[in-house]
Amino acid sequence: MIVFDLICGEGAHIFEGWFSSSEDFEGQCAQGLVACPICGCGDIEKAMMAPNVGAKSNSQNSVPPPRSSGEQSDSMPAVHTAKLPAEYQELIGKMAEAQAKILANSEWVGKGFADQARDIYYGDAEERPIHGIASAKEASDLEEEGIEIAPLPLPVIPPKTQN
Template sequence: MIVFDLMCADQGHRFEGWFGSSRDYEDQQNRGLLDCPVCGSANVGKAAMAPNVGRKGNQLPAFAKPAEDQSGTKAPTPVSNKAPVPAEYRQIIGELAKAQEKLLASSEWVGDKFADRARDIHYGEADEKAIHGTASKEEVAELVEEGIAALPLPLPVLPPDSKN
């Protein structure tokens, strides 16, 4: 399996594409099977990307390990294959992406310190401001128990220092 960063040439939307091989990507590209999941443009190509150097087998990051539910059973991983996306869904996703981008433009990225910073703001130890970052399910549950607003973002967000 190989992952390429792809980009819509018409609107500049970036997304990942997973392929069985480089030849698989080329075949799908030549047959016109690739399109932007946000706007539906077929004008899609590979985006510049950093090389991916694999970890040793015994160094799998925690986020890559299958999650377990409360019974100890491995939770299923969400998967999909290419399915036709109706035009109205692409429009809705595009509008959602624009709204989230606007929201994040007026918000501060705090990375994995989200829970601590949200508490500081809630309890008056820091100035009131909009923030976004990452938090574990447990951290979010604790914030909610304390009456602190913590909502998941509808679309994935890249940390500012990882953008090109």
Template sequence: MIVFDLHCDAGHRFEGWFGSSSDYEDQKAHGLVSCPHCGSDVVGKAPMAPAVGAKSNTASDARMPVPATAGSGDAQPVSNTPITPEVQKALTALAKAQEKALKNSTWVGKDFASQSRAMHYGERDEAPIHGQASLEEAKALVDEGVPVAPLPFPVAPPDELN
């Protein structure tokens, strides 16, 4: 795993975790990297401070795991700083809730906005779905009263899973 400090064209800074530098480039090229604050997909790498190891007499190495997603196996560590047990417990519970919610949900990819809208207006049967929507699409859905919610953890499209 590699972490990049990223920034969007609105000036927001955030971290992004990728399997490799090429994974970042591929995801960015496919429009999968966006700002979690404003949704902008105009994202670039920000200058990063070098990682400096901690003294040997510091606290234990409690690391926050990436919650396991369906079929992904064990969780992977994503933080090199101690995480309180309460926060770790909350993140794990949130990940399990998302996994449960998605268990019977169908991936609709970039058709999420149109499928959600069709269900809302009775043009298709209601069913649990998940997929991708731009910030503008999501705002339009909310403005129309279509019930949608962002997922707390990223979900990989089924065809990109190992």
């Protein structure tokens, strides 16, 4: 079995799917059998994943044991390995929901975020909500120009990202 991190096209919800092969995933998607468990969207793609590469058999370093199915996958950064209290899990869930609502009506502009924000601010592009990637320097420059921006609380996987 192969485990894929999947992402829906509507709400950018990330979830896990198990398939016998990559072709099985493609076939099930083509038949409309794969849907987001959160919003029901059928527009599903593979999300970026870190490869699971084991250590060489002659390696001196120890490799941590595989994670259990209830733990976070390797595709997202972890803050702490201890189980979070229920109220923290609830807060993170609410942040994720709020961010999904914000992004639902926002256009992904990728690495062109700073240029697009600047064009909108100066009236060279249509006013609309956007989100994307900006370096710390670009964000600082935008703020110095009086262009209001805000960091997103949780990581965002770019739409249409494939393995």
